[in-house]
Amino acid sequence: MRPVTQAKKQTANNAVLKSMQTVSLIKSDVQFAAKKAGLSYVSDQTPGIRRYPVKRRGKTAFRYLTPQGKPLKDDLTLSRIKSLVIPPAWTDVWICAQDDGHIQATARDARQRKQYRYHKNWRSIRDEAKYGNMLQFASALPSIREKVSKALAMKGLPREKVIATVVSLIENTSMRIGNDEYARTNQSYGITTLKGRHVHLHGTQLEFDFRGKSGVQHTISLRAPKLSRIIKSMLDLPGQTLFQYLYEDAQPHAINSTEVNDYIRSAANGDFTAKDFRTWAGTTFAVKALLEIGAADTQAAARKNLVEAIRQVAKKLGNTQAVCRKCYIHPQVAISYMQGTLAEEWQACSRAVKKGKTVLAEDEAILARLLEKWQK
Template sequence: MPFDEGAAVSAIIDAREAASEAGLRYVSDEAPGIGRRRVGKGFSYRQPQGGPVRDAATLRRIRALAIPPAWTQVWICPHPEGHIQATGRDQKGRKQYRYHPRWREVRDAAKYDHMVEFAHSLPAIRARVDADMRRPGLPGEKVLATVVHLLEATLIRVGNDDYARQNQSYGLTTLRHRHVAVEGTTLRFTFKGKSGKTWQLGLADRRVARIVRACQDLPGQELFQYRDAEGGLRDVTSADVNAYLREIAGRDVTAKDFRTWAGTVLAALALREYQRADSQAAAKRNLRAAIERVAARLGNTPAICRTCYIHPAILDCYLDGALAFEVEAEPELRDGTGRLRPEEAAVLALLLERLRGDRAAAGMTSATPRPACHVAAAWPRLGHGLR
C-alpha cells in the first residue's frame, strides 16, 4: 500500500493533542535520550549530554519502568512526563515500548471509542462481504471477502508472515493447504497458532467450503490465493485484508477489530448466564470464569483477553450490578443497526450509553446511575466454529 503522508501527519497531530490534554509531553525516541550501558550484573545510565545520571528521582523512574535486561538499543525519555518513557529492541530485534501510565489510559480510551465506530461499520462490511463472496471465479475481492467472513465465523487471527516464517505459527492469511480439510460442506481447521497453541475448529458453511476447495485447487502451498487481472497467482496478506476492510468500511478498520468486538459481546453473553452476585467476591469469581470462557474461544490467556479484547464497560457494569439481561433485545435497539445481531445491538447501545454517561459525568460530583444492558441470543452466535 502507498504511504499516506496526510494520514500520517494527521495521526501525529492527533497524538500531540491527546498527549497535551493528558498533561503529557509528546516525544520521539529520535530525539536525544538517556542511554543504558551494562556494568557488571547491572546497568549505568548516561544523560543525553554524556554525563552519568545521578538524580535519585530519575533513577527511581528508570527502575520503575522495569526495562528487560535483554533489551538492546535502549532509549529512555529524559522527561518524566514524556508520553513514551522508553524504547528498545527485544531478543528477536522487535521494537518495544514503555509508555507513561496516563498515555496508556488515553490510548485505551481511544481504542474503545474505536470499537463503537467498528460496530457501526459492521452492517456495511457484512453486506459488502456477502456481495463479494458471490462474485464468479476466484478474483481477489472474493478471496478477501472469504477471509473476512472467516475472521468473524472462527475468530482465528489474521496471521503474520514473520510468525509463520520464524515460529511456524499460523493465522488465516498464512494457512497452508494442509491446515484445512474440506469434507462436503464442512471445513476442519488444524494448525499451530500464536504462542504455540493448537487450533482445531469445525465450520459448516456450504459457500465457504466451495470457495476454499477452489483455492486448494490452485498450485502452491498457501491456502488463500487469487488470480490477478493478468491471470497470475497472488497470496493474500494481512496488509491486503486490512486495506480491503478500510475500503469497504470507509474508515480505519483492521482484522483485529473483529476479535475485540467478539470478545466484548461474548463476555456480555457469558455474564448473562450468572445470577446477580450477592458479594463483590462472588462477582469477581463470576467475572474470572466469564473471561476464561472468552479467552478459550479467542485462544488467548485470560489476562490478555481482559486487557486487550473486552471493553471494560461490560466488566464494570457487571461489578456495579448494573448489567441486566432480557430474553430479546428491545426493538428500538435494532433501529438503524441493519445487519447487527440483536445481542450486538444491545451491547452497542450499552457502550453508547456508558460513553455518554461518562462524558456527561466528567466534572460532576454526584454519582450517575449506570445503564443496564439488554442482551439476548445464544452463546455460539459469534465465532461459531467449534473448538
C-alpha cells in the first residue's frame, strides 16, 4: 500500500472542510428564509408526530401519536395533517408538531428516498428568494460546467458520469428533473424518469419524445456528439430506465432526482437545484424574446409584446404562461420592458462585458450584469 502523503491528507481535509462550510451556508440561508416567511426553522431530527398504519375492517387506516407518544386527538392538527396529502405508501413518516414549521412532514417513499412536505408560506418565500439567487447561480455555472465536463470524460458508465450527463441535458434542454410518483401514477415524465423508448438517436442527434407534467407532450431535439455516444451506451444496458450507471457489481442502477440535485449543490458549492437551470433559462429566453420583438410605442402594445414573449418562453419550458411568468422569469424583466428601459440596460451591460473578461458566454455575462444592476 502506498503511503498517504501530507499533501494528499491536506487535500482531503480541505475537501471535508469545504463540504462542511457548504452545509453551514445552506443551513444559514434556510434559517434566514424561514424567519423572513414568518416560520420556524425545524428539523425532523427533533421529536414530531408519527404516523402508524392500522387495519380496520380489512382496510388500512392510520393513527397518529404525539411527540409524547399519546394518541393525537386535536382536530385542527389532524386537519392540517390531512391537508398535507401524505401518500399512504410512504413510511417512516415524521410530521412537524408546529403548524408554523417550514418543513411540515418528511417520509420515505417506496424506494426509500426521503420526501418532504413544506409549509405553503415557505414555498412562496423560496420562489421569491430564487430570483435573488440568480446572480449567485450565474457565478456558480463555470464550476458546475467544469465538474460536468470532467465527469463526461470518464470511461465506462460510472455514477458520476451518468449524473453529469443528466445535468448537461438539463442545462441544454431545460427539461424538468422528474418525479417517480408522477411517472408511476400519471405516466408523466421528467429527465430522471425517462425510459429508453423516450429517446431516439440519429447519428449525433438526440430526439426526446415524452409526456411531461400536466399531460404536455414534449419533443426535444439536440445535436450533441458526446452525449449521444454516452446515451447509446446506456441504451445497451438491460432494463427500461434510460439513465442507469454501472456499479462495482456490474449491475445497472437507476439514478434519481435527489442524486442529481445533490450533485448540482456539490458542484456549485451552494443551495442550487435543477430548477435553477430552468429559472436561468426562462429569464434568458424572456429577455432575448423581448429584445427581438423590440420596444413598444404604447403601454397597451408593450403588454401585448410581453404576453407574446411569455408565450414563447412557456412553449420552450413546457409550462402554462401563468406558471412561467410567476416561477421562471425574473420579475424585473417585465418591469424594465414596460418602462421602456430593457434594451438600453442590455446595451450598457453589453459594453461593460466587452471591456472585461468573463468565463461565461457573452449573453450570459450580460444577463449577469443586468441582474447585478437590478439588485442594487
